[in-house]
Structures are given as structure tokens and as C-alpha cells.
Amino acid sequence: MASATLLKSSFLPKKAEWGVARQVAAPRVSMVVRAGAYDDELVKTAKTIASPGRGILAMDESNATCGKRLDSIGLENTEANRQAFRTLLVSVPGLGNHISGAILFEETLYQSTVDGKKIVDILVEQGIVPGIKVDKGLVPLTGSNDESWCQGLDGLASREAAYYQQGARFAKWRTVVSIPNGPSELAVKEAAWGLARYAAISQDNGLVPIVEPEILLDGEHGIERTFEVAQKVWAETFYQMAQNNVMFEGILLKPSMVTPGAECKDRATPEQVADYTLKLLSRRVPPAVPGIMFLSGGQSEVEATLNLNAMNQGPNPWHVSFSYARALQNTCLKTWGGRPENVKAAQEALLLRAKANSLAQLGKYTSDGEAAEAKEGMFVKNYSY
Numbered sequence: 081m082a083s084a085t086l087l088k089s090s091f092l093p094k095k096a097e098w099g100v101a102r103q104v105a106a107p108r109v110s111m112v113v114r115a116g117a118y119d120d121e122l123v124k125t126a127k128t129i130a131s132p133g134r135g136i137l138a139m140d141e142s143n144a145t146c147g148k149r150l151d152s153i154g155l156e157n158t159e160a161n162r163q164a165f166r167t168l169l170v171s172v173p174g175l176g177n178h179i180s181g182a183i184l185f186e187e188t189l190y191q192s193t194v195d196g197k198k199i200v201d202i203l204v205e206q207g208i209v210p211g212i213k214v215d216k217g218l219v220p221l222t223g224s225n226d227e228s229w230c231q232g233l234d235g236l237a238s239r240e241a242a243y244y245q246q247g248a249r250f251a252k253w254r255t256v257v258s259i260p261n262g263p264s265e266l267a268v269k270e271a272a273w274g275l276a277r278y279a280a281i282s283q284d285n286g287l288v289p290i291v292e293p294e295i296l297l298d299g300e301h302g303i304e305r306t307f308e309v310a311q312k313v314w315a316e317t318f319y320q321m322a323q324n325n326v327m328f329e330g331i332l333l334k335p336s337m338v339t340p341g342a343e344c345k346d347r348a349t350p351e352q353v354a355d356y357t358l359k360l361l362s363r364r365v366p367p368a369v370p371g372i373m374f375l376s377g378g379q380s381e382v383e384a385t386l387n388l389n390a391m392n393q394g395p396n397p398w399h400v401s402f403s404y405a406r407a408l409q410n411t412c413l414k415t416w417g418g419r420p421e422n423v424k425a426a427q428e429a430l431l432l433r434a435k436a437n438s439l440a441q442l443g444k445y446t447s448d449g450e451a452a453e454a455k456e457g458m459f460v461k462n463y464s465y
């Protein structure tokens with residue numbers, strides 16, 4: 081039975097050519113070499129944002145979400161009110177000592193302060209890198225267990241090229257994974273694939289991508305379950321980023337901390353949260369990644385700071401820091417209340433939180449003297465941004 085004789089001899093390399101044939105075949109499997117025009121700049125930007133004692137101010141609420149914030153202090157959701165609040169935030173004296181980056185919504189990237197200075201210029205003067213939210217929000221994921229996926233890849237390259245021209249140097253894409261609704265394999269794959277495509281496109285356009293698969297706090301599950309889901313999500317996300325030739329030295333992560341579900345009866349101490357979260361990160365995140373910038377996800381201001389502090393009690397392979405919205409802005413917003421005479425006090429409130437998290441990044445924070453209000457949780461079911 082000479083099956084080889086059935087093969088047309090022209091399909092086979094001559095013996096002397098076998099090595100050559102192997103060399104030709106190999107690159108199809110693994111030899112995509114990345115050399116992006118912005119690589120050096122991406123590494124530099126990521127390192128600047130991940131610098132000691134500093135973290136990110138997330139102020140990129142969509143107009144709808146910003147409207148909810150303004151409504152909570154009795155203000156109408158107008159462009160002028162959004163501009164007034166964001167002017168207050170970016171012009172806090174000395175903010176750049178604690179904040180290295182600010183994530184903006186598109187409106188703010190192109191906006192001026194109430195005194196007519198470009199918001200981007202104020203940030204740069206403060207030593208803060210301007211960033212931009214580039215995702216287009218969540219929509220139902222057909223065929224899943226009532227889960228969602230994140231839109232925004234269409235036209236992303238050209239939008240990002242324009243954002244770079246306008247001064248943005250990093251980007252954010254927030255997608256979510258729900259534990260009570262699964263998460264289904266489909267939802268995890270879709271989240272990871274979207275993040276990976278976004279990350280590759282962002283790097284190609286000079287923006288450091290913040291990779292944020294938020295595992296929502298919703299649910300009654302314990303911390304073990306969150307840990308299990310987070311391992312799955314991050315394994316898939318890094319796999320897809322590698323498939324898309326994302327350069328890990330030029331990204332930042334924005335994970336949720338590993339905590340019990342918001343409705344779980346067993347609460348976790350900051351030490352437990354730190355143990356689980358660092359175990360997750362050490363199993364899933366290569367040391368090439370420069371920074372881990374956590375979201376606050378509905379934790380109280382003090383809780384988010386205490387948890388971060390607990391994670392910085394020993395050396396980590398990456399800069400472990402914050403990218404909070406609610407846990408930085410909440411007291412500031414309430415203190416302002418939309419009144420010009422409260423601007424200074426509100427700015428001091430933001431500076432206080434920025435300083436506290438700065439200390440937590442260095443592992444030197446204590447909650448002595450924190451106001452009771454700063455200890456109130458801010459969890460909202462099915463939170464959208």
C-alpha cells in the first residue's frame with residue numbers, strides 16, 4: 081500500500097528543499113512583527129501616567145450620566161452646567177501632584193473653561209495627561225443571557241486620529257461583565273475581542289489604551305466567585321490582545337477589585353480584597369504592563385482608598401493605582417451644589433480625595449479623620465457610564 085505514491089510528486093518538496101519549505105511555512109503561524117510609529121511615545125505616556133503617588137481622575141461621564149450627577153444636586157443637565165463642574169475639577173490648584181491623567185468625554189476634550197481657556201491646556205499646565213473615552217456605550221448582546229456588549233469600533237481609527245490632534249494621549253473603553261447573568265462564554269469572548277481590537281487601533285493612533293472589562297458589583301455571590309470570573313475574563317482579554325499584537329508595555333489596565341457582590345452578606349476586609357486582587361493580577365497580568373488603575377465601582381470613597389492602600393503594602397511588578405470617578409468626585413460634587421461661592425470648598429474636597437489616594441498608591445494612607453459621608457457606598461444596580 082503505497083499511499084505516498086498516490087500524492088502528486090509535485091506537491092512534495094524535494095528532500096533537499098525540506099528545510100526551506102519549513103522556513104517558508106513557519107511565518108504564517110507566528111511571525112507578525114509589530115513596529116508601530118508611536119511605540120516609544122506610548123511607552124513614555126503609559127509610564128508618565130503610572131508614576132509614583134499619582135493616578136487618574138475619571139471625569140468622562142457621558143452626557144446622560146453627567147445629567148444624573150447634576151440632577152442629584154438639583155441642577156439641570158445643560159452644557160453650561162457640565163462645563164462649570166468640569167472647569168471646577170480641572171482647575172484645582174496642585175491637582176497634578178496627585179493626578180497624572182484625566183479621562184474626558186468628547187464634549188470636554190473640545191470644551192473651554194468658563195473663563196475661555198481650553199480644558200486640555202489647563203490639564204497640560206497642571207502636568208496631567210488628557211485622555212478620552214472612546215467607546216460608544218453598552219447595548220444588549222443578542223443571543224446571550226440578557227447581557228451586553230460595547231459599541232464603538234466603527235470609525236474608531238479616524239476618531240482617535242482627531243482626538244490625538246486635539247491633545248489626547250490615552251483612551252478608555254469600558255465594557256462590562258455581569259456575574260448574576262452568567263457570565264456566558266459569548267459575553268466574555270465579545271468583551272475581550274472588543275477590548276483587544278480597540279487596544280490595537282488606539283496604539284496605532286498614538287493613544288495608550290486603558291483596557292477596562294468591568295466586572296459589575298451586582299449580585300449576591302461571594303468573593304471566590306468574583307475571583308473565578310475575573311480569572312476567566314482576564315485570561316481571555318490577554319489572549320485576544322496577544323492575537324491582535326497589542327504591545328503590553330503601552331497599555332494600562334482598569335480592573336474592578338476582587339470583592340464580594342454588592343448584595344452578599346459576607347463583607348471582605350481591605351486585606352482580603354487586596355489578597356484576592358493581587359493573586360488575580362499575578363496570575364494573569366505580565367510584568368510588562370506598566371500600570372493597574374482600578375475603578376471604584378460603587379465603593380465608598382474611603383473603602384476604595386483603603387483597598388488600594390492594602391494592595392500597596394509590599395512591592396508589586398506594576399504600578400498599582402486608581403482611576404476613580406465616583407470615589408474622587410462624590411463629596412466634591414455635593415460640596416459644590418452648583419453654587420459659585422462653594423467652588424473653593426469643593427476643590428478642596430477633590431484635593432483631599434486625590435491626596436488620600438496618592439498616599440494609598442504609596443501604601444501610606446490611614447482613614448483617621450475621614451468624614452462619615454465619605455464612608456457611604458455608592459452602588460447602583462446595572463450601572464452605566
Ligand code: 13P
Binds near residue numbers: 138183252377465
Ligand atoms: P467609577 O470609579 O465611578 O466606578 O468609574 C468607572 C469608570 O469606568 C470611570 O472611567
